[in-house]
Amino acid sequence: MTPPKSIKRSAIPPASAAGRRLPDRRQGVTLADVARLAEVSEITVSRILRNHGPAAPATRDRVLAAVRKVGYVPNRLAGGLASSGSKLVGVIVPSLTNIVFPEVLGGIRAALDGSGFQAVIGVSDYDLAVEEQLVASLLAWRPEAMIITGFQHTAAARAMLDGSGVRIAEIMEIDSTPIDLAVGHSHWQAGFDTGQYLLGRGYRRFGYVGHDWVADHRARLRYDGLVAALADAGLTLLGSSRCPGASSTAAGRDQLANLLESHSTLDVVVFSNDDMATGGVFHCLAAGIVPRSDLALFGFNGLDIGQALPTPLSTMRSNRFETGRTAVEHLLRQRERPAAPAIIDTGYQILPGATA
Amino acid sequence: MTPPKSIKRSAIPPASAAGRRLPDRRQGVTLADVARLAEVSEITVSRILRNHGPAAPATRDRVLAAVRKVGYVPNRLAGGLASSGSKLVGVIVPSLTNIVFPEVLGGIRAALDGSGFQAVIGVSDYDLAVEEQLVASLLAWRPEAMIITGFQHTAAARAMLDGSGVRIAEIMEIDSTPIDLAVGHSHWQAGFDTGQYLLGRGYRRFGYVGHDWVADHRARLRYDGLVAALADAGLTLLGSSRCPGASSTAAGRDQLANLLESHSTLDVVVFSNDDMATGGVFHCLAAGIVPRSDLALFGFNGLDIGQALPTPLSTMRSNRFETGRTAVEHLLRQRERPAAPAIIDTGYQILPGATA
DNA sequence: CCCTGCAATGACAGCGCTAACATAGATCTC
DNA sequence: GAGATCTATGTTAGCGCTGTCATTGCAGGG
Numbered sequence: 001m002t003p004p005k006s007i008k009r010s011a012i013p014p015a016s017a018a019g020r021r022l023p024d025r026r027q028g029v030t031l032a033d034v035a036r037l038a039e040v041s042e043i044t045v046s047r048i049l050r051n052h053g054p055a056a057p058a059t060r061d062r063v064l065a066a067v068r069k070v071g072y073v074p075n076r077l078a079g080g081l082a083s084s085g086s087k088l089v090g091v092i093v094p095s096l097t098n099i100v101f102p103e104v105l106g107g108i109r110a111a112l113d114g115s116g117f118q119a120v121i122g123v124s125d126y127d128l129a130v131e132e133q134l135v136a137s138l139l140a141w142r143p144e145a146m147i148i149t150g151f152q153h154t155a156a157a158r159a160m161l162d163g164s165g166v167r168i169a170e171i172m173e174i175d176s177t178p179i180d181l182a183v184g185h186s187h188w189q190a191g192f193d194t195g196q197y198l199l200g201r202g203y204r205r206f207g208y209v210g211h212d213w214v215a216d217h218r219a220r221l222r223y224d225g226l227v228a229a230l231a232d233a234g235l236t237l238l239g240s241s242r243c244p245g246a247s248s249t250a251a252g253r254d255q256l257a258n259l260l261e262s263h264s265t266l267d268v269v270v271f272s273n274d275d276m277a278t279g280g281v282f283h284c285l286a287a288g289i290v291p292r293s294d295l296a297l298f299g300f301n302g303l304d305i306g307q308a309l310p311t312p313l314s315t316m317r318s319n320r321f322e323t324g325r326t327a328v329e330h331l332l333r334q335r336e337r338p339a340a341p342a343i344i345d346t347g348y349q350i351l352p353g354a355t356a
Numbered sequence: 357m358t359p360p361k362s363i364k365r366s367a368i369p370p371a372s373a374a375g376r377r378l379p380d381r382r383q384g385v386t387l388a389d390v391a392r393l394a395e396v397s398e399i400t401v402s403r404i405l406r407n408h409g410p411a412a413p414a415t416r417d418r419v420l421a422a423v424r425k426v427g428y429v430p431n432r433l434a435g436g437l438a439s440s441g442s443k444l445v446g447v448i449v450p451s452l453t454n455i456v457f458p459e460v461l462g463g464i465r466a467a468l469d470g471s472g473f474q475a476v477i478g479v480s481d482y483d484l485a486v487e488e489q490l491v492a493s494l495l496a497w498r499p500e501a502m503i504i505t506g507f508q509h510t511a512a513a514r515a516m517l518d519g520s521g522v523r524i525a526e527i528m529e530i531d532s533t534p535i536d537l538a539v540g541h542s543h544w545q546a547g548f549d550t551g552q553y554l555l556g557r558g559y560r561r562f563g564y565v566g567h568d569w570v571a572d573h574r575a576r577l578r579y580d581g582l583v584a585a586l587a588d589a590g591l592t593l594l595g596s597s598r599c600p601g602a603s604s605t606a607a608g609r610d611q612l613a614n615l616l617e618s619h620s621t622l623d624v625v626v627f628s629n630d631d632m633a634t635g636g637v638f639h640c641l642a643a644g645i646v647p648r649s650d651l652a653l654f655g656f657n658g659l660d661i662g663q664a665l666p667t668p669l670s671t672m673r674s675n676r677f678e679t680g681r682t683a684v685e686h687l688l689r690q691r692e693r694p695a696a697p698a699i700i701d702t703g704y705q706i707l708p709g710a711t712a
Numbered sequence: 713c714c715c716t717g718c719a720a721t722g723a724c725a726g727c728g729c730t731a732a733c734a735t736a737g738a739t740c741t742c
Numbered sequence: 743g744a745g746a747t748c749t750a751t752g753t754t755a756g757c758g759c760t761g762t763c764a765t766t767g768c769a770g771g772g
Binding site: 384386387398399402403410430431432434435436437438439440527610690 | 727728729730731
């Protein structure tokens with residue numbers, strides 16, 4: 001041990017723009033400090049900071065100056081508790097690495113912007129048990145609304161959501177009955193329409209390349225729709241290849257290679273989404289297969305990357321940003337749960353591209 | 357208006373696992389309700405739910421049963437206020453659509469897992485004014501640590517961070533002095549090493565394709581390092597093309613086309629990152645340019661997609677996941693700010709690939 | 713002038729929880 | 743078998759704010 005020669009502390013710089021002589025008791029400039037400095041009561045400071053109730057301009061200036069001087073940051077835990085209103089919206093998505101969900105969050109943030117509300121994000125990793133924990137954990141912050149992906153929840157999660165009394169939006173799909181509000185599009189129908197579109201373009205020998213259905217239930221719905229469309233035309237899938245785990249470009253590339261090994265006569269392959277389809281295009285490029293003329297490829301989502309490919313991907317655009325934005329708009333417009341659940345369809349559009 | 361024939365309510369199913377007869381006063385089952393039902397004091401319930409302090413098995417069971425029966429969800433606003441400890445870590449990233457940041461968040465979540473802490477995410481859109489607001493807004497929730505991207509902050513933001521007294525990690529770069537802790541790697545050095553590597557492989561006629569430097573200051577640092585390496589070898593960049601706005605595959609494709617129009621004799625092009633470089637590869641594929649033999653391409657980040665390309669991208673892998681994980685580990689390990697700021701280098705590795 | 717009406721401010725009582733300090737019994741120690 | 747030591751529980755007093763209900767001036771109306 002060195003002799004006790006005045007340890008050089010982190011040297012909280014007395015300047016740091018906020019001003020000198022912060023109240024000694026680290027960990028807490030409170031409303032009371034500001035009120036004392038401005039020589040008004042706490043409630044007056046509170047009202048001025050929230051623009052709530054009248055205030056004389058002189059008082060306002062004095063208070064704001066004091067706030068700046070001591071570097072006051074309101075304590076939302078206290079504020080939320082006192083007013084029983086957190087100004088929070090809980091959001092649960094299954095993933096952030098699938099670019100679709102950051103895009104949904106973009107829409108959510110856009111709609112929240114200026115409303116005074118803030119999103120708290122949870123990521124479930126496509127795991128319903130994790131999702132259940134997240135529901136409890138987010139609800140514990142007393143959000144004023146919740147946005148959650150899909151309809152698949154544990155019974156406990158559903159009970160908590162329902163029992164919370166706050167508005168709930170279930171987004172990204174509309175193929176079931178929501179607790180309160182659903183915003184998204186029909187994945188079954190999208191799959192069906194994909195099938196009809198490709199049949200209309202003359203394809204008859206269909207293959208499918210996909211990823212894990214247990215986690216990504218919506219990919220399964222699209223598959224079912226596709227198969228139904230083929231059945232209507234008296235056809236079936238001639239071959240399919242699915243990988244365990246999440247979708248990715250690498251997986252799409254590998255799975256297509258795998259599928260073609262045993263099914264060389266396909267004339268079109270439908271992928272579970274654009275990530276997989278992009279990988280499929282990569283395989284074609286590497287193997288000297290010319291997209292469309294040798295083999296047609298079709299994706300889902302309409303991601304930017306697919307459209308930047310040497311041959312733009314033929315796919316279906318889902319409106320992710322819109323979905324997030326619309327959900328928030330509806331949730332904030334009416335703060336009480338409506339009498340009956342509502343469903344909003346944000347639709348999808350075929351992007352013709354050049355691979356099918 | 358239809359006659360008032362008993363409106364069909366959303367029919368909160370009396371079952372929904374949580375059980376019948378929720379306390380009428382919607383909006384609030386409290387500890388007191390649970391305590392009353394279990395015939396113990398509130399503090400006992402509190403202790404049992406937090407696994408804090410002793411409890412008789414019988415009491416525990418009675419309490420947990422009561423919790424389940426009334427569907428109690430703790431109020432963290434109240435809990436945090438009472439204990440002055442929110443168990444929150446604030447995180448500010450510039451974007452979620454750039455896949456690098458979700459990967460950092462993955463590392464953060466992995467490290468937080470099991471610690472009882474929860475991340476609250478803010479997205480600044482590469483805008484320092486937005487970032488400043490986010491700092492204030494996240495600090496208002498009294499997080500026990502903050503993680504923020506980069507060193508560029510407004511004076512006010514820096515003052516708030518500094519004054520908050522909580523631990524602060526500035527991540528993704530280490531080329532400046534942090535407030536408290538920096539975790540990442542040197543972007544200048546990465547650029548420099550890129551230059552040296554490519555020089556070592558015999559390239560001499562360098563071009564550069566990039567995106568907005570004002571927003572993405574780290575891309576600029578890499579560029580500066582690259583130019584310095586070239587200067588050491590008595591060379592300069594022969595041409596460069598930058599687009600305004602964020603990096604994207606489409607932008608990379610367009611900018612490379614643009615650059616090659618006026619500089620057809622380049623033998624290597626360095627891109628600001630893998631997204632841009634992937635777009636460059638797409639341009640080559642579309643224009644019949646063979647990567648490496650006709651023109652070498654080099655990226656930055658080592659994204660999965662670059663490695664799934666028909667010709668895997670030559671690039672530098674940054675360790676994003678590690679960065680997030682390491683930041684959290686250090687922040688949680690020591691909860692007081694250290695005497696002097698620390699810097700942790702998570703490094704990078706060259707991925708040889710097949711395009712350079 | 714007294715009264716109404718409004719602007720500006722304050723006093724007070726919690727919001728729902730948890731530290732910190734009791735308080736009883738039960739168990740142990742020599 | 744008196745004290746020491748646990749274990750299991752309770753009592754009290756806030757955490758830092760905001761809703762609600764005063765209170766004080768002062769302009770205007772009759």
